[in-house]
Amino acid sequence: MQPDAIPAGLARMLPGLRVAALTLLFFLLAASGFFLLIGQPPLRLFADLAAYAFGDAYSISESLVKAVPILFCALAVAVPARLGLISVGADGQLYAGAIAGTALVLAWTAAPMALLLPAMLLAGAAGGAAFGGIAGWLRARLGVNETIVTLLLNFIGLLLVNFLVYGPWKDPGNQGWPATIPFPDAATVPHLFGTRAHLGLLLAVAAAIALHLAVTMTRWGLVLAVLRGNARVGRMVGLAFGRNALLVFLIGGAMAGLAGIAETSAIQGRLQPGLSAGYGLTGFLVAWLAGHHFLRIVPLAVIAGGLLAAGDTLQLFAKVPAASTIVLQALLFIAALAASGLQRRRVAS
Numbered sequence: 001m002q003p004d005a006i007p008a009g010l011a012r013m014l015p016g017l018r019v020a021a022l023t024l025l026f027f028l029l030a031a032s033g034f035f036l037l038i039g040q041p042p043l044r045l046f047a048d049l050a051a052y053a054f055g056d057a058y059s060i061s062e063s064l065v066k067a068v069p070i071l072f073c074a075l076a077v078a079v080p081a082r083l084g085l086i087s088v089g090a091d092g093q094l095y096a097g098a099i100a101g102t103a104l105v106l107a108w109t110a111a112p113m114a115l116l117l118p119a120m121l122l123a124g125a126a127g128g129a130a131f132g133g134i135a136g137w138l139r140a141r142l143g144v145n146e147t148i149v150t151l152l153l154n155f156i157g158l159l160l161v162n163f164l165v166y167g168p169w170k171d172p173g174n175q176g177w178p179a180t181i182p183f184p185d186a187a188t189v190p191h192l193f194g195t196r197a198h199l200g201l202l203l204a205v206a207a208a209i210a211l212h213l214a215v216t217m218t219r220w221g222l223v224l225a226v227l228r229g230n231a232r233v234g235r236m237v238g239l240a241f242g243r244n245a246l247l248v249f250l251i252g253g254a255m256a257g258l259a260g261i262a263e264t265s266a267i268q269g270r271l272q273p274g275l276s277a278g279y280g281l282t283g284f285l286v287a288w289l290a291g292h293h294f295l296r297i298v299p300l301a302v303i304a305g306g307l308l309a310a311g312d313t314l315q316l317f318a319k320v321p322a323a324s325t326i327v328l329q330a331l332l333f334i335a336a337l338a339a340s341g342l343q344r345r346r347v348a349s
Helices: 008-037 042-054 057-081 090-107 113-142 146-166 199-217 219-229 231-236 241-268 279-289 294-317 324-348
Strands: none
Touching: 008 042, 008 324, 042 057, 042 294, 057 090, 057 113, 057 199, 057 241, 057 279, 057 294, 090 113, 090 146, 090 241, 090 279, 113 146, 113 241, 199 219, 199 241, 199 294, 219 231, 219 241, 231 241, 241 279, 279 294, 279 324, 294 324
16 A cells, blocks of 8 residues: 555554554563563563453452552643643652642541542642642743752652651551551542542543643643744744743642542552652653653553552562562663654654
């Protein structure tokens, strides 16, 4: 078939499909080499990964549990990226959302679920938005590099959680373990179908759909595209880069803040250290692999969640080091970079 005989829609999809296929091939080769290096048979480990991630109802539910914070954090990265801004601060925003939501729960413990649950989620979103807004305001008003600011805020968010659970918010009946009191039932995000998967999954998917519609079907999406392409031209026609920089960081921070309070409420049951198992960086990887396309982020977040869930199980049953999951994520990122580089060279030539 001649190139001009290919339907226009398929022609637009071919580069992306080629990159996806090359990424998968490179990842399988690199992961096989890693498994051989640690003395594990690659085929058996690949089969175990698939089974432990999506082999039965329990595995699927655990993969979805991991996917929720990854999906929210990926959205937190993708929203600023629509303006050409690079945020690596989803972890800090996640912690800020957990802190803000927990503060409301501790102050309003006896409130009924109809009031406490939505207020807790809104507080979590507001806390994450405030943390993201710091980077957005500094970028908009002072031209400070948003990547450095968001990276540093990650450490501040983590240390704030540690300060609170070791200090003023520590449960005195916890026998020395640093954590707040358990959340009341009225502040627990409902679980789905008797599993650990929870309502946060539906909220995250709804947020991804809403953001997709916002950037594809509204004037705001066009404004972001123009400013991303050439901010100087955008300013010349009256578009405000600074105001939109603040806005995208507020929205992105709210997404990560929801991840933090949902994970605290539904999974941990209290605020405690180690809330984020690297969800922010995994979300960054997912957003990048999806090309910051909100709908593509959803299945990729589920796959990444499956990889994390399977890694936990492999550690128990196959005696594979827990760090193997992090190595596999790194290999996936390297494979995607290599595939994208080859595609760009092919187009350039």
